[in-house]
Every structure is written in C-alpha cells, then in structure tokens.
Amino acid sequence: MIHPAIPSALMSRGHSTSSASDPWDLQPADLDQLRRQQTDLLLIDCRTRAEYAQGHLQGAHCFPLQETSIRISELDLKKDQQIVVYCNTGRRSLIFVKYLSMRGFSDARSLAGGLEAYATECPDDAPC
Numbered sequence: 001m002i003h004p005a006i007p008s009a010l011m012s013r014g015h016s017t018s019s020a021s022d023p024w025d026l027q028p029a030d031l032d033q034l035r036r037q038q039t040d041l042l043l044i045d046c047r048t049r050a051e052y053a054q055g056h057l058q059g060a061h062c063f064p065l066q067e068t069s070i071r072i073s074e075l076d077l078k079k080d081q082q083i084v085v086y087c088n089t090g091r092r093s094l095i096f097v098k099y100l101s102m103r104g105f106s107d108a109r110s111l112a113g114g115l116e117a118y119a120t121e122c123p124d125d126a127p128c
Contacts, residue, residue: 024097026109028121031084035059042078044085046096057086057118065092068099079105086111086118 026034034041035057045052045060052062063071065087075083083105085093093110100108111118 022094022110022112024094024101024108024110025090025112026084027112028118031086031111031118032122034082034084040081042081042083044083044096045087046085046092047087051088057115060086065096068096072099072103075100075105079103081107083108084111085109086114088114089116090114 035043043057043060044063045056046063046065046068047056048064048066049062052060052064056062063074083097083100085096085100085108087093087096090110090113093114097108097110113120
C-alpha cells in the first residue's frame with residue numbers, strides 16, 4: 001500500500017496531478033523515439049500487477065504505485081538515470097514521477113495520456 005502522505009502531499013496546493021503543460025509529461029511520440037535510441041532508459045509500469053499481466057510495453061518493469069513507499073529503495077541507485085513511468089491514462093504515473101522528483105530523481109517523466117495515448121499515437125508498439 002502506498003504511504004498515505006504521498007498522494008496528499010502531491011495533491012496539495014501547487015501540485016496538480018495533471019496539466020497540459022506539466023513539466024513532468026513526456027509525449028507518446030517522444031517516448032517512441034527514446035525507446036528506439038536509448039538502451040539505458042528505465043521504463044516503469046506503475047499499474048497494478050494484474051494490469052501489467054494483461055499487457056505492457058516491452059522492457060517495462062512492474063512497479064505498482066501502491067508499492068512505491070515500500071519499494072523505493074530499489075530505485076535509489078538509478079537517481080540519475082532517465083526514467084519514464086506510465087499507467088493507463090497518465091494520472092498514476094504523474095503522481096509516481098512527482099514522488100520520484102521529491103526524492104531527488106533528476107530525470108523522471110510521466111507518459112502523457114498513458115498507454116491509451118501511446119496506443120493511439122504509436123499503434124505499431126502497442127502493449128504486448
């Protein structure tokens with residue numbers, strides 16, 4: 001279960017969970033390009049394990065948002081690595097990325113619109 005303070009801290013004044021110009025957002029076409037160019041990109045699926053099992057992007061690691069507070073130490077050595085987090089619509093991944101940013105991760109982004117937008121804009125690489 002996610003630590004109760006995480007969502008409330010991110011939802012507090014000054015931290016919206018979505019915005020058209022959110023600096024944490026990465027557009028689907030940009031992720032597609034990154035995946036083709038970069039081998040050290042860390043791709044995280046923050047949906048539930050059941051959602052991940054139904055299909056996910058190739059190379060993505062299952063790291064459910066609900067487990068973030070108890071598993072965050074697994075990512076500590078990757079604070080300077082480029083990280084892209086996704087979910088179905090981009091809402092959970094944005095919360096996850098803002099939490100990573102608060103913990104000192106320098107290059108974490110959320111897939112804008114989530115898998116739904118990615119499948120629409122990049123249909124050749126829809127979830128496997």
